Amino acid sequence: MPGSGMDISRPGPAAPVRGRSAAAWASWGPGFLLLAPLGAFLVVFYAVPMAGMVVESLGWWSGDADVRDGLTLNQYFKTFDSSRALGAILRTFRISLITVVICLLLSYPIALWLIGAGRGLRTAILLVTFVSLAASLIVRNYGWLIVLSDGGPVNGVLIALGFIEFPLRMTYSEGAITVALVHYGMPFMILPIYGALQRIPPSLRDASLSLGAGSWRTLTRITLPLSVPGVFGGTILVFAVSMSAFVTPLMLGSPSTAMASQVAAEQLLVQLNFAWGSAIILTLTVATLLLVWLYARIISKVFKIDV
């Protein structure tokens, strides 16, 4: 039954179709058929629920003052009026930005070093990166909870060295959240940068060095610019992951360091305010996608590459 799933198997905006002839439709048949199961699944359990959430966010909550019928932007006005919701969104943005920068600074040297490392060592470090990616986020956050605790190794070393007399309170703060998010993001940063560096022909670097450019000049003039696509991919992933952080601020933060996902979840799970919770999480989603889009535009303009 070729073609039976055609209509629902086309997620996303319809592409501009040139020469929509019968022959073209026939040649698309097998592709559509293969795409149909996933397409149908994502329409039913992803696109429609997301659309439903948009509708929910445009409605009234039974606890709102002055409830009326019909659609309203009330929940969005509330999001921008509430210091808690807006504060959480701005804090989420600030933490994500800092996380991306630190993550990049820590990850780039690792990727650069991996290129020159021996085969065995390289595979070992890549496997460590993979295990880190696959090890439970809760497990990793718990590790930071111990590391930064009052009796933990960081306080232990600081006290032993005589810098402080009493343990510093490091957990349940924005700093602790940022450290854990950097740790969470590093594999997402290392792998794309390593991939980009791997594709730079070694002859370019050799030519630059043999023509007398020096190691640092070669890095800034040849290697760094050519690795921009990898840096772009990594920074986007880490930014998106940090913007949607939920478990990490729950475990390493306090109510006063709440991030956007937490505030939205709290509206749903505690207040049962589906409308406002939906509006908050949609504001976060749209803000994230807009910032990612803007960033892509700037990168492609400045570096003249397709991203």
Add this chain to the structure above:
Amino acid sequence: MSESAAFRTTVAILAWTGIAFLVFPVLVTALASFNEGYFIEMPPKALSLRWYGAIGDIHRIGEAVLWSLLIAFVAALLATAFGLGAALAIARHPLPGKPAITAVLLSPVTVPMVAIGIALVQYFVVLGVAFTWWSVAIGHVVLVVAYPVRTLLASLTLTNSGLEDAARSLGASRWRAFHTVTLPQLKPGLVSGFLFAFLISFDNYPISVFLVRGDVTTMPIELFNHISNNFDPTPAAFSTVYILIVSLVICAAEWRYRIVSLSIPKT
């Protein structure tokens, strides 16, 4: 010609600093798990294995692990099967608007997970369907399906579609040619896609917390609850065992299927 010694030393020092940062909390957790006392002390005053024996005392942890295994297995299996079809369609067949289709398929990774959870819980409430382990598994498929799609696309660009054509022209049926020629070539992509889908589902909290009701519970939910309410080293023991198992599985998959090179993004 190569870089100066000073340059290479600087890069190596910075790189090992980063690697130490990556490994440090895992090592500290392992060390903490051997603490004798109830409160974690660094370094431990006395060593003991008692917290490994206490893993079973974490509330409902046994059932939670079993539920998580079931949900992760079903979610990863569905995601890999769906992903195989989609990756074949994108890599091997003419389709209009391929970049847009690919972008939509990979988008659940960029959308906040809590958004997926919130959207699905409202959807199931509106539809009036009962919440079972299936609801959780469906939420996880949406989240993890991008991973098999990605690894299978990478795998397909490495394989030679001419081989399948050759088998067909030598008289093999379409299914036989796919089954005996293409599928074996896709094994690394299937294995790493399944593995990542499985591990990400097994570890998910932000979607599960909205969809878990009644009898059903998952490992991350029970572990999270225990950590929130207790300060004993039992989670450290659990974490150490968990990381050991994950490391073994990943090393085995790398040794057998070379999954690492397949998962390096090709921008």
